[in-house]
Amino acid sequence: MTALIEIRNLHAKAKGLEILHGIDLTIQPGEVHAIMGPNGSGKSTLSQVLAGRDSFEVTEGEVIYKGKDLLSMAPEKRACEGVFLAFQYPVEIPGVNNTYFLKAALNSVRKYRGEEELDAMDFLKLVREKVKLIELDEELINRPVNEGFSGGEKKRNEIFQMAVLEPTFAILDETDSGLDIDALQIVAAGVNALRTKERSMLVITHYQRLLNHIVPDFVHVLVDGRIVRSGGTELALKLEEEGYGWLETKVS
Amino acid sequence: MSTTTDKLKEFVDKDYAYGFVTDIEQDTIPKGLDENTVRIISAKKEEPEWLLEWRLKAFRHWLTMTEPTWPNIHYPPIDYQDLRYYSAPKQDKDKPKSLDEVDPELLRTYEKLGISLEEQGRLAGVAVDAVFDSVSVATTFKDKLSEIGIIFCSFSEAVKEHPDLVRQYLGTVVPYSDNFFATLNSAVFSDGSFVYVPKGVRCPMELSTYFRINASDTGQFERTLIIADEGAYVSYLEGCTAPMRDENQLHAAVVELVTLDHAEIKYATVQNWYPGDKDGKGGIYNFVTKRGKCAGVKSKISWTQVETGSAITWKYPSCLLLGDDSIGEFYSVALTNNYQQADTGTKMIHVGKNTRSTIISKGISAGHGQNTYRGQVKILKSAEGARNYSQCDSLLLGDKCGAHTFPYIEVKNPTAQMEHEATTSKIGEDQLFYCNQRGIDTENAISMIVNGFAKQVLRNLPMEFAVEAQKLLGVSLEGSVG
Numbered sequence: 064m065t066a067l068i069e070i071r072n073l074h075a076k077a078k079g080l081e082i083l084h085g086i087d088l089t090i091q092p093g094e095v096h097a098i099m100g101p102n103g104s105g106k107s108t109l110s111q112v113l114a115g116r117d118s119f120e121v122t123e124g125e126v127i128y129k130g131k132d133l134l135s136m137a138p139e140k141r142a143c144e145g146v147f148l149a150f151q152y153p154v155e156i157p158g159v160n161n162t163y164f165l166k167a168a169l170n171s172v173r174k175y176r177g178e179e180e181l182d183a184m185d186f187l188k189l190v191r192e193k194v195k196l197i198e199l200d201e202e203l204i205n206r207p208v209n210e211g212f213s214g215g216e217k218k219r220n221e222i223f224q225m226a227v228l229e230p231t232f233a234i235l236d237e238t239d240s241g242l243d244i245d246a247l248q249i250v251a252a253g254v255n256a257l258r259t260k261e262r263s264m265l266v267i268t269h270y271q272r273l274l275n276h277i278v279p280d281f282v283h284v285l286v287d288g289r290i291v292r293s294g295g296t297e298l299a300l301k302l303e304e305e306g307y308g309w310l311e312t313k314v315s
Numbered sequence: 316m317s318t319t320t321d322k323l324k325e326f327v328d329k330d331y332a333y334g335f336v337t338d339i340e341q342d343t344i345p346k347g348l349d350e351n352t353v354r355i356i357s358a359k360k361e362e363p364e365w366l367l368e369w370r371l372k373a374f375r376h377w378l379t380m381t382e383p384t385w386p387n388i389h390y391p392p393i394d395y396q397d398l399r400y401y402s403a404p405k406q407d408k409d410k411p412k413s414l415d416e417v418d419p420e421l422l423r424t425y426e427k428l429g430i431s432l433e434e435q436g437r438l439a440g441v442a443v444d445a446v447f448d449s450v451s452v453a454t455t456f457k458d459k460l461s462e463i464g465i466i467f468c469s470f471s472e473a474v475k476e477h478p479d480l481v482r483q484y485l486g487t488v489v490p491y492s493d494n495f496f497a498t499l500n501s502a503v504f505s506d507g508s509f510v511y512v513p514k515g516v517r518c519p520m521e522l523s524t525y526f527r528i529n530a531s532d533t534g535q536f537e538r539t540l541i542i543a544d545e546g547a548y549v550s551y552l553e554g555c556t557a558p559m560r561d562e563n564q565l566h567a568a569v570v571e572l573v574t575l576d577h578a579e580i581k582y583a584t585v586q587n588w589y590p591g592d593k594d595g596k597g598g599i600y601n602f603v604t605k606r607g608k609c610a611g612v613k614s615k616i617s618w619t620q621v622e623t624g625s626a627i628t629w630k631y632p633s634c635l636l637l638g639d640d641s642i643g644e645f646y647s648v649a650l651t652n653n654y655q656q657a658d659t660g661t662k663m664i665h666v667g668k669n670t671r672s673t674i675i676s677k678g679i680s681a682g683h684g685q686n687t688y689r690g691q692v693k694i695l696k697s698a699e700g701a702r703n704y705s706q707c708d709s710l711l712l713g714d715k716c717g718a719h720t721f722p723y724i725e726v727k728n729p730t731a732q733m734e735h736e737a738t739t740s741k742i743g744e745d746q747l748f749y750c751n752q753r754g755i756d757t758e759n760a761i762s763m764i765v766n767g768f769a770k771q772v773l774r775n776l777p778m779e780f781a782v783e784a785q786k787l788l789g790v791s792l793e794g795s796v797g
Contacts, residue, residue: 114752118744142754154749158767167763168753175754207767224753 067092067129067263068232074123075112082108084288085124090232093260097274098267099299100285101307106267107151109285110236113265114148115141128232142168143175145231149221149238156208161220162190164208165227172228193226197253214241222253233257234265239273251276271303286310343402343533348395350374353502356401360471360505363478373491373501380495386658387687387719388627390563390600398565399533400503444469444508444524456520465549466511467522470538473509480511484542488571488608488635496567496629497604500536504569507537512547512578521777523552534565541571543578545611550581552780563591563626567602576611576638581619583776584632585784588624595654595683598626605632609641609667617644618661619775621784626655631689633662636670636698643672646772650765650788651684651716660690660721665698665731674705677769679788680716691723694731702732709739710768712761762788 066089073086082105090096100106112119113126115138126133133141156164169189170180181189194201199219209217218238225233235254239247254277258264266277274282274296282299284292284307291310292298344355353374357367382393444455444467460467466477473481491501508524526537543549566588572580582605591598601624607616618632634643645661663672678686692703709718720737742764750760766773766785773781 114748116748137756138748138751139754139756142752148752150749150752154743154745156746156749156764156767158770159763164750164753164755164763167759168750168755171756171759172754228753 065130066090066127067094068133069127070113070124071126072124073109073112073121073126075108075119075121077108077119081122082119082288083112086285086288086290088283088290090263090265092263093258094281095258095264095266095277095279096281096283097277097279097299098265098283098285098290099269099271099302102269104285105288106285107236108288110148110151110234110265110267113141113234114138114146139171140175142228143172147225147228147230147233149218149225149233149235151236151238151240153209153212153217153221155210155212157210159208161204161206161208162186165190165204165224168224169227189227193223196226196256197222198249199223215243215246218242219246219250219253222250222257226253226257229257229262231261232263232265234267236267237269238266239268239270247273248276271299274299284310341402343399346397346399348398348400348503352400356503356505359401359403360474362474365482366474369486369491370502370504373498374503376492377495377498377502380498382495386629387685387689387721388629388656388658390627390656393563393565393600395499400536401505402533403505444522445527460518460520463516463519464513465516465518466509468509470504470507470509470540473540477509477511480542481509481540484540484571484573486571488573488606489569489604494604496602497569500538500567500569500604503534504536504538507539507568508541508553509539510541510549510551512543512549514544515546516544517547518549521550521552523554525554534567536566537568539568539570541573541580541582543572543574543580543614545575546577547575548579550583550777552583552585552777554585554587554780563598563600564589565600565602566625568604570603570605570632572605572607572616574607574609574611574614574616574638574641577613578611579615579617580607581617581775582607582632583619583780584621585776585780585787586620586622586624586628587787589626590624590655591626591653593653593682595626598655599624601625601628601630603628603630605630606635606662607633607643608635609638609643609670611641612638612667613640614638615642615644617642617646617775619646619772620648620659621769621773621776621787622647622649622657622659623787625657628655628657628659630659631661633664634672635664635666636672636701637666638670639667640669640671641667642670645672645674645676645690646775647676648679648769648772648784648788649677649686649688650679651681651686653682653684655682656685656687658687658689660688662691663693663703665692665694665701665703667698669700669702670698671701672703674703674707675771676705676707677772678707678709678718679712679765679768680709680718681712682716684716685719686717687719687721689721689723692725692733693723694726694728694733696727698728698731700730701728703734705733705735707735707737708768709737710765711739711741712765 068090070086070088073083075083098106121134166186173180197219282294283290353370357370489497491498512518574580588599588601609616616634622628636643643663649657649659651657661674674690676688678688680686688707694701707720711718718739746764747760765788773784776784
């Protein structure tokens with residue numbers, strides 16, 4: 064089996080400071096990997112580097128995605144190739160209708176793949192179908208992108224976008240933060256419904272709680288810019304009980 | 316981040332699409348300005364004595380005036396003697412009676428600009444008056460409109476055919492002595508549009524004037540007068556373009572609107588004069604006085620402007636709210652890119668009781684562009700129960716441009732309700748990255764964000780033009796941020 068994504072010895076820095084000190088991670092098609100770690104361990108940096116944010120500089124290493132060099136691609140090209148990032152802090156775009164935004168996004172992805180662009184009617188049909196998946200208020204999808212949304216609504220909107228864009232590789236960056244338990248269950252159910260044999264996910268979280276609902280195939284612990292431990296779900300449970308302290312002492 | 320700035324920069328460099336010159340035989344007068352110039356213009360237009368006198372009064376007054384220095388714009392002094400004040404396409408002695416007689420080269424020019432003068436054209440349902448340099452070359456749908464009593468013609472024609480109406484209203488909103496540029500216009504104005512909508516008539520189609528500067532070293536001084544009689548309604552739109560030239564060209568227009576009881580005028584502008592090149596060379600100096608008088612009770616005047624062109628824009632479409640319960644509105648998007656400068660805004664003068672005004676101003680600055688909002692809201696003592704709502708938002712692209720806001724508020728009646736909101740924001744790296752991450756490239760992302768920002772204003776434009784204006788905002792920004 065060829066890996067969907069292979070991260071090799073990835074080093075990255077921001078504002079002159081190295082944050083990732085050599086990450087190695089291989090994800091096969093259909094697998095869900097969770098990354099856990101304390102604040103400041105580099106979890107979000109990893110997600111942003113993979114999505115192509117230019118405020119981070121990759122200083123060493125490579126990322127092979129679908130057999131291609133991911134790091135040489137512009138962020139929009141990565142998106143068109145099926146990389147999706149559910150933002151930890153979704154961005155507001157005043158005056159730009161959510162549906163309009165998403166239609167533009169979907170059509171640029173479709174165009175890239177050489178597919179026919181969807182017209183307004185077909186798109187609306189698709190939206191109606193996907194909106195049920197995460198129980199998003201239909202009224203919200205006609206408001207400006209994320210403007211005036213509650214924290215929970217923003218996170219749900221991210222998963223809604225993911226459902227519409229149908230990525231091959233989805234990164235969920237602390238999608239559980241700021242969600243109450245009901246919202247968490249809805250979001251998790253939405254994500255689980257999107258699990259397929261081809262689609263891989265990287266779930267970044269602070270808390271084990273999310274992993275009761277989105278059960279990963281592998282759990283990795285990121286501390287100080289390195290993966291210090293990998294295992295199954297039992298690793299997440301151990302972290303929940305004992306915290307990160309026992310790992311940190313071993314690393315240094 | 317620097318990379319984002321680079322992307323913005325790339326985006327903001329796109330060429331002006333209307334910069335071509337039409338090769339056509341012109342009837343021009345020598346450069347320079349004195350009383351004789353005024354007389355020549357008046358004679359060429361075969362004007363009555365009273366109009367010549369009015370022009371001369373304006374000219375003599377202009378000689379005593381100095382150019383205003385208060386605007387937040389900078390340009391080398393204009394040599395008013397080094398300009399030509401009249402230029403018209405040469406035509407057979409009698410003006411063309413129908414489109415068939417209009418010089419085909421002119422028709423092609425407007426075709427190229429996307430303005431069809433053929434009445435079956437793309438904008439069927441919109442009547443167009445086309446002004447080429449100093450004269451109106453064609454007005455469409457005239458006969459159809461005249462059946463319901465609407466007069467829509469060039470200003471010169473109105474002077475000949477409807478002298479009483481012109482005489483009754485000319486200079487009643489913008490007096491000949493109003494300001495330096497309006498006074499200059501009063502002396503040397505060439506042509507423009509005239510509209511009269513009689514009592515109780517709703518104009519069934521959009522009226523539109525398309526202004527084109529073609530000749531070099533020539534100023535354009537058009538004058539438009541629109542009157543909506545009691546209970547009448549009209550929606551009017553003007554568009555403008557000019558060739559690309561290295562020299563700056565002067566455009567000083569005057570627009571006067573009058574609404575009587577229960578009448579309404581909507582006036583929209585999509586201004587896309589040549590803005591100059593990337594280094595700030597050339598471009599139109601756009602010094603325009605636009606003012607509406609809500610003379611009647613419950614009358615309404617609404618200004619919508621999309622200002623993307625010109626090296627310098629200086630204009631303050633205003634409303635004088637005389638009639639009780641009258642309403643003034645101003646919706647503006649002004650975009651400055653490269654070295655463009657705009658000092659624009661409005662004046663809302665509340666005189667009548669329960670008068671209301673709304674101001675929505677959206678300034679977008681990119682490149683080295685400087686964008687100033689200057690607005691005055693004045694509530695006079697007589698304006699019991701007046702209300703104003705003002706909102707001024709600025710959007711910056713890049714770090715070399717500027718946004719400035721100068722609101723002037725003067726309230727002489729304690730019952731007035733005033734609201735003022737202002738924001739300044741930058742197109743964030745966050746927003747661009749978010750769009751990119753969803754597969755939308757930077758160019759489309761900027762265009763989307765800018766249009767979202769301007770939406771409140773654009774939705775006041777007639778549908779066909781709203782689409783044009785959206786594209787224009789995108790194009791004007793291409794290659795914009797340094």
